[in-house]
Amino acid sequence: MKLTRGAALVLGLVVVVYGALMLYPLLRVFEDSFREFIPGRIGSAANAPFTVANYTDLLHPAYVSYFWDTFRIGLISSFLGVLLAFPIAYFVARRRSDWLRRTTIGFLITLMFLSVLVRVYAIELSFGPVGFASEIARLFGETSGSRFYIEFMIVLGLLHYAVPMSALVLIGAIQNVNPRLIEAAQSLGAARWKSHLAVSVPLCARGLLSAFLVSFTLSISAFIVPMVLGRGKVMFVSNLIYNRFSELANFPSGSAVAVVMLVISLVVIYIVSRLTSGDWERAVR
Amino acid sequence: MKRLADNVLGLLVVCLSAATIAFLVTPLLIATVMSFDSRDFLGAFPPPSLSLQWYVGFFSDASYLKGLQVSLILALAATALSSLIGVAAAFTLDRYTFPGKDTLSAFFLSPLVVPHVIIGFSLLLFFSAIGVFDGWVRLIGGHLIITVPYVIRTTLASLVGIRKSLTEAALILGATERRSFWKVTVPLAKTGIAAGAVFAFAYSMDDVSVSLFLTGPDFYTLPVAMTTAMRSEFDLRIAAAAVCLIVLTIALIWVLDRVVGLDKVIGQGVYHK
Numbered sequence: 001m002k003l004t005r006g007a008a009l010v011l012g013l014v015v016v017v018y019g020a021l022m023l024y025p026l027l028r029v030f031e032d033s034f035r036e037f038i039p040g041r042i043g044s045a046a047n048a049p050f051t052v053a054n055y056t057d058l059l060h061p062a063y064v065s066y067f068w069d070t071f072r073i074g075l076i077s078s079f080l081g082v083l084l085a086f087p088i089a090y091f092v093a094r095r096r097s098d099w100l101r102r103t104t105i106g107f108l109i110t111l112m113f114l115s116v117l118v119r120v121y122a123i124e125l126s127f128g129p130v131g132f133a134s135e136i137a138r139l140f141g142e143t144s145g146s147r148f149y150i151e152f153m154i155v156l157g158l159l160h161y162a163v164p165m166s167a168l169v170l171i172g173a174i175q176n177v178n179p180r181l182i183e184a185a186q187s188l189g190a191a192r193w194k195s196h197l198a199v200s201v202p203l204c205a206r207g208l209l210s211a212f213l214v215s216f217t218l219s220i221s222a223f224i225v226p227m228v229l230g231r232g233k234v235m236f237v238s239n240l241i242y243n244r245f246s247e248l249a250n251f252p253s254g255s256a257v258a259v260v261m262l263v264i265s266l267v268v269i270y271i272v273s274r275l276t277s278g279d280w281e282r283a284v285r
Numbered sequence: 286m287k288r289l290a291d292n293v294l295g296l297l298v299v300c301l302s303a304a305t306i307a308f309l310v311t312p313l314l315i316a317t318v319m320s321f322d323s324r325d326f327l328g329a330f331p332p333p334s335l336s337l338q339w340y341v342g343f344f345s346d347a348s349y350l351k352g353l354q355v356s357l358i359l360a361l362a363a364t365a366l367s368s369l370i371g372v373a374a375a376f377t378l379d380r381y382t383f384p385g386k387d388t389l390s391a392f393f394l395s396p397l398v399v400p401h402v403i404i405g406f407s408l409l410l411f412f413s414a415i416g417v418f419d420g421w422v423r424l425i426g427g428h429l430i431i432t433v434p435y436v437i438r439t440t441l442a443s444l445v446g447i448r449k450s451l452t453e454a455a456l457i458l459g460a461t462e463r464r465s466f467w468k469v470t471v472p473l474a475k476t477g478i479a480a481g482a483v484f485a486f487a488y489s490m491d492d493v494s495v496s497l498f499l500t501g502p503d504f505y506t507l508p509v510a511m512t513t514a515m516r517s518e519f520d521l522r523i524a525a526a527a528v529c530l531i532v533l534t535i536a537l538i539w540v541l542d543r544v545v546g547l548d549k550v551i552g553q554g555v556y557h558k
Contacts, residue, residue: 003383021430025407115491118527122312221400238402
């Protein structure tokens with residue numbers, strides 16, 4: 001049907017809402033990131049001179065290390081997440097609709113919906129200094145306050161979301177692999193592990209990649225997990241933005257970090273959507 | 286030899302999966318048990334005896350109660366508003382054809398790909414620049430932009446599934462445009478709308494990343510109050526609050542299962558028919 005005036009009005013109103021609450025604020029952040037920092041106000045002064053100092057500051061090794069930490073820890077947790085989720089997903093995908101399948105799917109979806117605060121608090125309570133942390137830390141030859149152990153806790157925090165999410169993405173992928181193929185490989189004499197490596201994994205490659213990239217996107221933009229579990233010793237880029245607001249009140253610098261982070265996220269998401277063409281949207285549901 | 290390797294590896298994979306599931310569940314169980322701890326300090330697991338003191342503490346703490354009240358009102362308001370906007374946008378997008386339609390749909394879904402911290406930060410700058418300091422306006426604005434895309438997506442998904450022949454049949458049988466819309470399209474899209482509303486409520490209720498930027502010392506949501514408490518005292522009232530949130534999540538998933546059916550969210554795949 002061709003667009004009527006009423007319909008155009010509805011769409012126009014929605015565009016206005018999006019413009020006011022997302023597009024314009026983001027453009028302001030972009031503009032602010034090029035303004036000189038004048039202490040003591042929220043946002044830049046309207047007549048503050050333009051500068052690229054907010055960006056060149058980010059090239060300082062101290063800042064580069066925040067980006068590096070974010071990527072390194074994000075990469076480790078998304079990789080582990082996919083690895084741990086695959087067998088669980090395989091188990092669910094190969095079952096017909098019965099109570100066990102439904103319970104597991106319900107369980108995974110509930111875990112995805114769970115508030116990040118609940119996860120973080122539960123992990124801190126279990127693995128933190130009051131939990132059985134000291135014993136686990138000793139296994140690594142560390143104390144529960146060491147940097148390694150804190151990074152380990154952040155990985156756990158990210159995995160608590162990445163595993164159920166990856167499992168749900170992989171269930172969809174594995175279900176669309178013909179089970180006869182694996183049976184054929186095994187009846188022709190391949191060992192079970194070999195048949196999985198040679199048949200299941202390559203046929204699920206897109207699913208595996210998309211699960212990995214979705215986890216990665218969400219991990220590098222994680223905020224509460226590194227904020228609480230990092231205890232100020234390990235910070236992600238998102239925490240850097242918040243610090244610019246809560247502790248330093250340096251908004252132009254925060255804006256520059258936000259612009260860089262947004263560009264990185266959009267590039268990763270662009271790659272995801274090219275690789276999976278639409279899977280991503282179903283995946284983050 | 287092959288059998289042995291297979292069995293050993295199989296056992297290893299089963300153990301690894303069991304450990305993963307245990308890792309996902311155990312912290313939640315520990316938090317639940319600890320929320321009933323009778324000690325008045327944060328001691329080691331397990332608690333020596335049980336009591337409800339942390340729940341009493343949580344529900345008699347003025348600041349938590351205020352946060353809970355703000356969160357509930359906010360989640361209801363954001364759900365109502367975003368359902369209205371989202372459903373209107375999705376129906377219009379589905380029904381009419383015009384140049385640039387795909388671009389507009391992508392634009393309407395785009396807040397999903399912007400990290401929430403950046404949305405919160407940019408809204409803080411925006412609201413401060415235009416002089417909006419009212420906590421409700423700021424929070425509803427922030428929660429709206431993160432929940433509307435979910436409503437649009439689920440509603441669009443349910444509308445795409447409706448076969449055009451059904452509305453055409455209604456029209457051929459003499460219904461007006463309007464009547465076929467209300468009698469055929471809307472009832473068939475109901476599950477999508479309801480799922481969108483459940484998503485909106487859940488995401489609004491749980492949000493911290495956006496709210497943290499838009500709240501202040503005397504106006505905050507429950508998750509913001511919990512975050513602040515976690516960074517300072519870390520007492521077990523947070524465990525009591527966490528258990529309440531777990532119960533709320535399970536209730537929402539139950540509603541989602543009733544409305545849409547969880548198996549439909551995933552699908553059965555092509556080889557399971």
